[in-house]
Amino acid sequence: MILSSLAPALVVLYALVNAGVFCLYGYDKRAARTGRWRIPESTLLGAALVAPFGACGAMLFFRHKTRKLKFYLVPVFLAAHLAAILYLAGVPVPALG
Template sequence: MQWLTVILAVMNIAGFIMMGTDKKRARNQEWRIPETNLFGAAFLGGALGVLAGMKVFRHKTQHLSFRYGIPALLVFNIAVVYYMVSKLGM
């Protein structure tokens, strides 16, 4: 259980930082973080961090794929964690 908590914390922090970094790069017209990387971080357990980054940095909030995709991935993350904790005893 402890390793699962650490992995989720790291992924959520990474997702949050990625959203902030991408917003800063967008403002400065620099190289951007690919959207597939942002969705990848969300899929791997960091959906809450990406969603928080969307709200805090006001980034990607008009993109329908992010507006609906990230919350859907959050539900997926919750379901996976629930399954791992309840069924596998982690």
């Protein structure tokens, strides 16, 4: 199966993308403190949709964007990614309701 042979590379790629998003949030926090150009919130949310583990980790680590209501979506993105990862790994995900 092709997907199983690509799995290690996909895991590494996913981890690298999440690390990049973590750094993106860190850069924006530093820019906020020093009065430099900021990354638009729509870009940060889009990055969180793709890599929520890095975004959520950065929000907690840097204490960045934690009070903005729209950034409450980041844990929702994380839960969706986690459910997809468990599904792809063959772990049964209990139904809600």
